[in-house]
Amino acid sequence: MATIIRNTGEMSAAMALRRRRGETIGLVPTMGYLHEGHLSLVRASRRENDVSVVSLFVNPIQFGPGEDLERYPRDEARDLELLEKEGVDYLFAPTAQTLYAPDHSTFVDETALSLPLCGASRPGHFRGVCTVVLKLFHVVGPDRAYFGMKDYQQLQVIRRMVRDLDVPVKIRPCPLVREPDGLALSSRNAYLFPEERRSALGLSAALRAVAEAYEGGERSTPALVALAQEKLAQDRRLDADYLEIRGAESLEPLDVVDRPAVVALAARVGKTRLIDNIVIGE
Ligand code: PAF
Numbered sequence: 001m002a003t004i005i006r007n008t009g010e011m012s013a014a015m016a017l018r019r020r021r022g023e024t025i026g027l028v029p030t031m032g033y034l035h036e037g038h039l040s041l042v043r044a045s046r047r048e049n050d051v052s053v054v055s056l057f058v059n060p061i062q063f064g065p066g067e068d069l070e071r072y073p074r075d076e077a078r079d080l081e082l083l084e085k086e087g088v089d090y091l092f093a094p095t096a097q098t099l100y101a102p103d104h105s106t107f108v109d110e111t112a113l114s115l116p117l118c119g120a121s122r123p124g125h126f127r128g129v130c131t132v133v134l135k136l137f138h139v140v141g142p143d144r145a146y147f148g149m150k151d152y153q154q155l156q157v158i159r160r161m162v163r164d165l166d167v168p169v170k171i172r173p174c175p176l177v178r179e180p181d182g183l184a185l186s187s188r189n190a191y192l193f194p195e196e197r198r199s200a201l202g203l204s205a206a207l208r209a210v211a212e213a214y215e216g217g218e219r220s221t222p223a224l225v226a227l228a229q230e231k232l233a234q235d236r237r238l239d240a241d242y243l244e245i246r247g248a249e250s251l252e253p254l255d256v257v258d259r260p261a262v263v264a265l266a267a268r269v270g271k272t273r274l275i276d277n278i279v280i281g282e
Helices: 008-020 036-048 076-086 125-140 149-164 187-191 194-215 221-233
Strands: 003-005 025-030 051-056 090-092 144-148 170-174 238-247 261-269 272-280
Touching (some): 008 025, 008 051, 008 125, 025 036, 025 125, 036 170, 149 170, 187 272, 221 238
Parallel strands (some): 003 090, 025 051
Antiparallel strands (some): 261 272
16 A cells, blocks of 8 residues: 655654664655656566655646646546556655745756756746756655656756756666657647547657658758748647757757757647657667
């Protein structure tokens, strides 16, 4: 049975006890409404650690004004059931009041990798992510923490934060998980009407077209981007926010794909904003 903890002091005390016993701790930070992508992180944590903790917290400070904080899907009972099946040891599900004092005034700002892509469209988003993730690291004190490559930029920003601030945790990236038809798993897929879900397949199709052209020898970034944009433009329900090819680790813009690169894409389908990516040239 997973132990549910809602209080930071209790969580830290439980982890201190486990550490004193010589046990290693894996943390999977989530905002709940779990899917196979999250569960693959949990399985990786269970393989590598004695104790696995999943945090479930819809972090208000990583949502901008007018974003989907209120309607973000939530179902703690279903999440708990899934986590029990995976043999998770602890579910840390604090309230916003527990995690943030009413006069909370300290934030973590990564100032390079957070700027382009989602950072440009969602100002303040990565500040909210870094702040909550660092808090979770302090409360839980994990040896390893697991992040999906679906949120590719988030993963790189967190790696940078951990490096820059000497946080004693190993970041374990896990592969993006897709539906059989190619749609990247996301809690936000729950928003999609059937016809929107069909349109959403255009994201992975555009990325596949880039990967195929790259495999076929195309190295020019503008040519690869144009190809993907053309694919996206074929569906009028898709409204691209950004589609960029950048260096895989430092996210620098590339004119030519002459090193490992990420093709990162964000698009709106109706009211839902989806992201997807692939890494090429590895
Ligand atoms: O990827 C997410 O679900 C969130 O951004 C995270 C890492 C749990 C922080 O709130």
